[in-house]
Amino acid sequence: MKHKVQYYETDMMGVVHHSNYIRWMEEARIDYMDRIGYPYRRMEAEGVLCPVKSLQVSYLKPCTFGDEVEISTKVTGFNGVIISMAYDMRVGGEQVFAGTSEHVFLTREGRFVRMKKTMPEFCAAVERQMEQQEPANASEKE
Amino acid sequence: MKHKVQYYETDMMGVVHHSNYIRWMEEARIDYMDRIGYPYRRMEAEGVLCPVKSLQVSYLKPCTFGDEVEISTKVTGFNGVIISMAYDMRVGGEQVFAGTSEHVFLTREGRFVRMKKTMPEFCAAVERQMEQQEPANASEKE
Amino acid sequence: MKHKVQYYETDMMGVVHHSNYIRWMEEARIDYMDRIGYPYRRMEAEGVLCPVKSLQVSYLKPCTFGDEVEISTKVTGFNGVIISMAYDMRVGGEQVFAGTSEHVFLTREGRFVRMKKTMPEFCAAVERQMEQQEPANASEKE
């Protein structure tokens, strides 16, 4: 997917504020779920939240207002309880950012959800995508 | 109340991005409700939301990272259905921003709430504050 | 232009936080300038900033995560010193937001710029667009 950098995403360094990449990781996850046919909106409507457990990110090059950021995402691990994802962001082919995230699945009340039991359709969709995801950037196929 | 301007609130113009003043108006409203003894958290816990209906704002001077913004707020009108508020923001005594907002009261389902019936204690607290609010900046009295 | 509502733009009311519409107004202005062939990036590169002087906005309906917001923008007044714009936002054809903004033109040092003298090409582009802009939503022509 692509994200066009907005003016309001810059800071007084003249480049994108680093917190926005964390938001773009979320955009990319939402896009990933749309692509596998199980929108995040549906997951929440069915009572499961998928909050972030941890992040590891590296800022490689600044990017700025007007840049078009190409974001690729893949699932790197999923055991039905924790899902791990990796992100690669590029501007004009050059990598600007790399990151990974881990997520858990919770009910609205905060209890852990075993996805294999609760949402087998989601699990199947993720596994199908994982098999296909070489190369990582699904948007290259569009 | 005071708001210390954060680095992440600036943009590439080198000053605060204009959308943040809208957020500071919200901070000031929350602070107002704390001061009158009816925290917004309590209002929501009791089932009433108070979304923004309209805003009118003027940006008078830029402010930037590290500035301490003094925000004063007052209720300028309240009929139990719509509440109107005015905001004045200053840095070092000089006005940087002026604004007004209007709000309605809704249930979680989106139905209008008549506050005089539903939350008479809130109405009484607002009215008490309106009588006292010369000068506007209640924090000067603290 | 269209804006897909992001999860990070929602708040605990379950809908878009009102400050984000102010940011979308900016997105729409940037898009407007792209459309008239004078990108805002170019304006700043040539030494002219165009900060917001005032806003007047009405929130008509909430919108939320996943909604696709159709934003139309037009210039409603331009005298070379102040530019006035109007915004209309719709989800599924239904209006959710209306707003106007006024902007000035400044050098990096904060001095007012007379655009007719400094950027006649920009002025001509705006005037050309104003003549064409019935209907307001240029994106309908795309």
Add this chain to the structure above:
Amino acid sequence: MKHKVQYYETDMMGVVHHSNYIRWMEEARIDYMDRIGYPYRRMEAEGVLCPVKSLQVSYLKPCTFGDEVEISTKVTGFNGVIISMAYDMRVGGEQVFAGTSEHVFLTREGRFVRMKKTMPEFCAAVERQMEQQEPANASEKE
């Protein structure tokens, strides 16, 4: 330092959006630099930027609107070229977040700066603080 959670920092999960903790880490760094007597504003005024190179963060418990977050920060490594910091966030004594960040020092043109040569006073202030920083939370001493 303390950060009072704002309504605009929540999302539709009903808790703070995870990108805000990244912003609070920045608040805590700025506060750290104020405390050691070398404000970040001064560093930038003297021509040195200190962008984020990497982040590693863990979200331990959600926090929400109205919570008062106690943030402690310490420098865990500094060789004059890269500075490493650690963050601990607590609400009511219970840890909600842990993170680390690495930063480099750059000129406005993007060249690396050797701080020992360029800003010896900053280096001395950091080293002084590192010696003192048991316990980590300097604000406990205030």
